[in-house]
Amino acid sequence: MRYNRVLIKLSGGALAGERTWGFEPIAINHIAKEVIELHRMGVEVGIVVGGGNIFRGELGEGWGIERAEADNIGMVATVINSMMLRGALTSNGADNVRVMTAIPINSVAEPYIRLRAIHHLDRGCIVLLAAGTGNPYVTTDYPSVLRALELRAQILLSAKNGTDGIYTSDPQINTDARRYKTISYDTVIQKNLRVMDQTAVLLAKENSLSIHVFDFDAPSAMQQICRGEDVGTLITQGQDELFA
Numbered sequence: 359m360r361y362n363r364v365l366i367k368l369s370g371g372a373l374a375g376e377r378t379w380g381f382e383p384i385a386i387n388h389i390a391k392e393v394i395e396l397h398r399m400g401v402e403v404g405i406v407v408g409g410g411n412i413f414r415g416e417l418g419e420g421w422g423i424e425r426a427e428a429d430n431i432g433m434v435a436t437v438i439n440s441m442m443l444r445g446a447l448t449s450n451g452a453d454n455v456r457v458m459t460a461i462p463i464n465s466v467a468e469p470y471i472r473l474r475a476i477h478h479l480d481r482g483c484i485v486l487l488a489a490g491t492g493n494p495y496v497t498t499d500y501p502s503v504l505r506a507l508e509l510r511a512q513i514l515l516s517a518k519n520g521t522d523g524i525y526t527s528d529p530q531i532n533t534d535a536r537r538y539k540t541i542s543y544d545t546v547i548q549k550n551l552r553v554m555d556q557t558a559v560l561l562a563k564e565n566s567l568s569i570h571v572f573d574f575d576a577p578s579a580m581q582q583i584c585r586g587e588d589v590g591t592l593i594t595q596g597q598d599e600l601f602a
């Protein structure tokens with residue numbers, strides 16, 4: 359197996375499916391099944407989920423809500439999504455799922471304590487890491503890299519909907535666009551490719567955490583990645599390489 363411990367970053371939109379916001383049961387069950395299959399392969403799984411299907415802090419600014427307040431609302435949205443996924447994972451047969459939150463909400467989730475989270479992963483629990491960093495002014499891209507590093511994940515699996523990797527140009531517009539097999543952190547930053555927030559890519563670069571971008575709608579993509587198959591695009595150190 360190429361990876362034994364992974365951190366999956368899902369956008370809140372993954373829970374909304376075809377809808378522009380909220381939840382869609384089909385989409386939620388798809389997430390649960392994909393995660394459980396991966397876990398049953400013997401891969402230890404942590405998950406950071408965003409909150410964009412409910413609320414993003416940047417939206418609040420336009421409404422006149424102070425950014426720090428709006429971001430707190432966004433973080434609480436990620437707690438709701440994490441609890442939703444705990445429910446779906448459990449009802450789909452996962453027997454030990456934990457939600458750990460950076461904002462204390464003790465009656466519904468455990469506080470995030472790094473060594474305890476590692477202990478849960480060692481014991482085979484699926485661990486949902488909610489409320490981002492617990493601090494405003496970032497999105498969940500940054501805490502997905504942060505938690506991956508803290509929990510000693512070997513890879514950050516960055517799940518996308520509607521694209522299967524990073525291309526030389528927009529494949530919807532240019533038929534000759536080609537997909538990268540690997541792309542360096544520097545290329546992602548210099549070309550300002552909006553695959554993740556730049557601060558998150560920089561943190562990954564400084565700590566040599568590779569990020570695998572893939573299409574979450576494609577069945578079993580995460581299993582294929584963990585087995586070592588060439589799926590999606592790997593952001594890492596070194597030379598850029600295109601698929602033949």
Ligand code: UDP
Nearest residue numbers: 370408409410415429432433490491497498
């Ligand atoms: N957020 C925050 N600090 C964090 C993580 C998230 O303030 O450490 C807030 C921020 O407002 C963000 C929102 O939570 O917009 C929801 O997360 P995100 O936008 O990453 O959701 P996604 O786009 O992945 O669904």
